[in-house]
Amino acid sequence: MPLDRRSFLGSSAAAGAGVALAGPAVTAEAAPAGAGARRKRYSFTVMGTTDLHGNVFNWDYFTDKEFDDKDHNDVGLAKISTLVNRVRKEKGRRNTLLIDAGDTIQGTQLSYYYAKVDPITAKGGPVHPMAQAMNAIGYDAAALGNHEFNYGIPVLRKFQEQCDFPLLGANALDARTQRPAFPPYSMHRLRTPYGRDVRVAVLGLTNPGIAIWDKAHVQGKMTFPGLEEQAAKWVPRLRSMGADVVVVSAHSGSSGTSSYGDQLPYVENAAALVAERVPGIDAILVGHAHTEIPEYVVENRATGKKVVLSEPLKWGQRLTLFDFGVVWSKGRWRVESVGAKVLNSNTVAEDRRITRLLGDEHRKVVAYVNQVIGTSKAAMSTAEGPYKDVPIIDLINHVQAETVRAALAGGAYASLPVVSQASCFSRSARIPEGEVTLRDAAGLYPFENTLEARLMTGAQLKEYLEFSARYYVRTAPGAPVDPARLTNAEGVPDYNYDALYGVTYDVDIAQPVGSRIVDLRFEGEPVDPGARFVLAVNNYRASGGGNFPHVAKAQQVWADSDEIRNTIIAWVRAKGTVDPAEFARVGWRLTRAGTPVF
Numbered sequence: 001m002p003l004d005r006r007s008f009l010g011s012s013a014a015a016g017a018g019v020a021l022a023g024p025a026v027t028a029e030a031a032p033a034g035a036g037a038r039r040k041r042y043s044f045t046v047m048g049t050t051d052l053h054g055n056v057f058n059w060d061y062f063t064d065k066e067f068d069d070k071d072h073n074d075v076g077l078a079k080i081s082t083l084v085n086r087v088r089k090e091k092g093r094r095n096t097l098l099i100d101a102g103d104t105i106q107g108t109q110l111s112y113y114y115a116k117v118d119p120i121t122a123k124g125g126p127v128h129p130m131a132q133a134m135n136a137i138g139y140d141a142a143a144l145g146n147h148e149f150n151y152g153i154p155v156l157r158k159f160q161e162q163c164d165f166p167l168l169g170a171n172a173l174d175a176r177t178q179r180p181a182f183p184p185y186s187m188h189r190l191r192t193p194y195g196r197d198v199r200v201a202v203l204g205l206t207n208p209g210i211a212i213w214d215k216a217h218v219q220g221k222m223t224f225p226g227l228e229e230q231a232a233k234w235v236p237r238l239r240s241m242g243a244d245v246v247v248v249s250a251h252s253g254s255s256g257t258s259s260y261g262d263q264l265p266y267v268e269n270a271a272a273l274v275a276e277r278v279p280g281i282d283a284i285l286v287g288h289a290h291t292e293i294p295e296y297v298v299e300n301r302a303t304g305k306k307v308v309l310s311e312p313l314k315w316g317q318r319l320t321l322f323d324f325g326v327v328w329s330k331g332r333w334r335v336e337s338v339g340a341k342v343l344n345s346n347t348v349a350e351d352r353r354i355t356r357l358l359g360d361e362h363r364k365v366v367a368y369v370n371q372v373i374g375t376s377k378a379a380m381s382t383a384e385g386p387y388k389d390v391p392i393i394d395l396i397n398h399v400q401a402e403t404v405r406a407a408l409a410g411g412a413y414a415s416l417p418v419v420s421q422a423s424c425f426s427r428s429a430r431i432p433e434g435e436v437t438l439r440d441a442a443g444l445y446p447f448e449n450t451l452e453a454r455l456m457t458g459a460q461l462k463e464y465l466e467f468s469a470r471y472y473v474r475t476a477p478g479a480p481v482d483p484a485r486l487t488n489a490e491g492v493p494d495y496n497y498d499a500l501y502g503v504t505y506d507v508d509i510a511q512p513v514g515s516r517i518v519d520l521r522f523e524g525e526p527v528d529p530g531a532r533f534v535l536a537v538n539n540y541r542a543s544g545g546g547n548f549p550h551v552a553k554a555q556q557v558w559a560d561s562d563e564i565r566n567t568i569i570a571w572v573r574a575k576g577t578v579d580p581a582e583f584a585r586v587g588w589r590l591t592r593a594g595t596p597v598f
Helices: 077-091 111-119 130-137 152-160 227-241 270-275 352-357 359-369 391-408 438-442 460-470 566-574
Strands: 026-029 039-049 096-100 141-143 187-190 198-205 246-248 282-285 292-300 306-311 320-329 332-344 372-374 418-422 434-437 450-457 499-501 504-508 519-523 534-537 556-563 588-592
Touching: 026 152, 039 077, 039 198, 039 282, 077 096, 077 130, 077 227, 077 320, 096 198, 111 130, 111 359, 130 152, 130 352, 141 198, 141 246, 152 460, 187 227, 187 372, 198 227, 198 292, 227 246, 227 504, 246 270, 246 306, 270 292, 270 306, 282 320, 292 566, 306 320, 306 332, 352 359, 359 438, 359 450, 372 566, 391 450, 391 556, 391 566, 434 438, 450 460, 450 566, 460 499, 460 504, 460 534, 556 566, 556 588
Parallel strands: 039 096, 096 141, 198 246, 246 282, 282 306, 418 534, 504 588
Antiparallel strands: 026 039, 039 320, 187 198, 292 306, 292 332, 320 332, 372 434, 418 499, 450 534, 450 556, 504 519
8 A cells, every 4th residue: 555645744845735834932041150041942732632532522422422431531522622722822833743553443333334325435425523522622743543444445544535634554565565554743933032943753663453442444455563673663754853852652552562463463452552661752641541640750771861641531531841952062853851640521511613613414323323223122231240140141142043043044054053252342231122223223332343153162162261261359258249349350441252153051250260160061961172153243352452362363254344233223213112031131140159259
């Protein structure tokens, strides 16, 4: 895929889009006696967001009401815009830059609608709401996130075309040429009264896991080498090109961990490693991990220099501010101070300029998600899904298993038993009694995963379940059980706990990890380790997401191109009435020494 030089701001285009001109943020300090003229100093601020995931409005399309959580956070670019305006007013707009660390165009029904329902790729199609909002706010650059690739490269390229700022990805390479498929960096000049511009380089790095998670879209087209090696390649170049300040926008967490095990030789959450091992970086805007890190200082082991990292909370809940101080020394600007903090978007109102700009798009999507697609005989909820086998998760699994059986009917694998996996993606998803809307069904599956069928043995299924069961905190028999503290052991997220449907088993949480699955049965009989099963599994897991054993290397016998979410919606429409009695069953339970926990 050729490099889009139109948006490559790292060379001759650096004086164009994305350039800020500095104003009054200047100080002059008297030098020590005999040191000569007063030293020139200048200060500026780089603002940052990350993991916006399609959030423009402070709105939850799955509940059809204003967003709220237990911490009373707010979301959306309309809120971020208000914070940005305040910072620009305080600092002087020409003394600021605004960047993002990726995962922009996936995550809400607003972003889904303009990728799939009224796609931006259609002839004469609309401008993506995220491009409209970010253009209006005045972003200077954004790194690519892994979820940018969820809808395929054509949608991403169209979004890139619609943005007035560059999408950066130094480690997103054309598979054939191994040259950058996106601009690696952008260069921004901040003009000072001293006649010497401060040149700020923004290097964009994305996540190597794209090669696994979106294999269907990128295989043979793009490759994604590690963040550290690409930063080591580009940072010296940026310095040699005259960059006074180097900021990295990295769609990569800071923990040094990976969810894809040995499938790739790269670290998924590598931001702190980049700071520690690559000299010449002043600050890193961190993304991907959906955590809040106001300020985290890492010492570069080669130079001893302190590198400041910050990660603002996802969905536009926080805005990072990197405050820089530079001093003129030996014929160039040198960084003498960097500090970071985050601002909370729940402290401000939405910017009406942004909400008015996208009001029509918002209303279209609200009408779309409120379509009635069927009725339900009972209310169902995921509230207890992380620790109980609940009917609403069974619904997902039942639809997946039924879909795979129908797809394999009449073929070589039609006689094999089908087992299905599903996770609790949201603890607030629900299906009401009575009318079921599209948003109710879509809320069960907020990701754009598709469905596959893979061959697994009984022994492999047991190992798969043992790996999944590490999600629970080990709890001795007789010890009190607090559901709020029972799950997410060692930081395992809800979406990486899989329950299997079509077999029965106990999870003994009193036992150590690796020895928890008890009495695994199929149709009442113990599962034969050598027996063959078909696993109905989402493409994220099948591609290695979560690093579950065996599944990524298992033979694929069928795959669907449509999202599982749409399969569930179509199933509800076809049935007309959802009756939990048809599919709900207690296939698994938590136990301690044979005694059920609940």
